[in-house]
Amino acid sequence: MTNLLLYTNPMSRGRIVRWMLEEMQVPYEVRVLPYGTSMKTPEFLALNPMGKVPVLQHGDAIVTECAAICAYLADAFPDCKLAPPLSERADYYRWFFFAAGPLEAAVTDRSLSVIIPPDKQGTVGYGSYELTLNALETALSKSAYIAGPEFTAADVYVGSHLMWGIQFGSIEARPAFKAYIARLAQRPAHLRASELDDALMAEKA
Structure with a gap:
């Protein structure tokens, strides 16, 4: 058990x-x-x-x-x-917590119409919305998954942010993002998880 x-x-x-x-x-x-x-x-x-x-x-x-x-x-x-070997976790940790920190903060602020003046961007962890998305786009243009060629737990987290953000319009639907989430959306585990939670929602409807 x-x-x-x-x-x-x-x-x-x-x-x-x-x-x-x-x-x-x-x-x-x-x-x-x-x-x-x-x-x-x-x-x-x-x-x-x-x-x-x-x-x-x-x-x-x-x-x-x-x-x-x-x-x-x-x-x-x-x-x-679902995690790389310890010696290969630099990108794994980097982008895992990039999504939990700068990405979420940038997207949330933008959705709430919080504007960071250019001269104050150094006071927030993400700098600007555009800078944050550019950094993530660069990372996703290098390999199939966020931490390299293999799927990891970081893809569950980063991928979920991008799926929801693009679905609800809070994240720009850039080609690199769309290609990435298209790969993730067809994973059997993602499909099973979505079916289970969608069934729970239907029960409450």
Whole structure:
């Protein structure tokens, strides 16, 4: 038994973790929490004081934040081969946390119409929206996947950001981005994860 429990909602970033778990092909349990009071109970706040999903419980270990969960799972289950060897993890870590930091911040600020004046761009981690997308585009133009020729947990996270961003218009649909997510969208694990979460959404409809 893997003792993996995912607290999630099919309309949340828990979809990212579901995809990661399906890539791993290990048994796991899902506990769906509706939005509202269920995420604000004392019991759940003891797991995540932020009162949001996803939360991963692995035995006695509790992990929150999607990037952390995906990175943790890749390390906790090395046989799944979703992280490069330690000596080859520079790009893996770099772009994993680029997406969790500069990319998410840049896209969120833009969607909220937050404009960083040119003379203040040095005070934010991403500089500008255009600079951030240019950096990611350069990385994705070098290889099939974000950290090199092999698919890794970083692709689950980076790919999810690009899929959602392009779908909702918060990220420019650049050719390199579209080609990258087209490769990811056809992965059997991604298709299974989407079907499972879409079925949960249909149940609530």
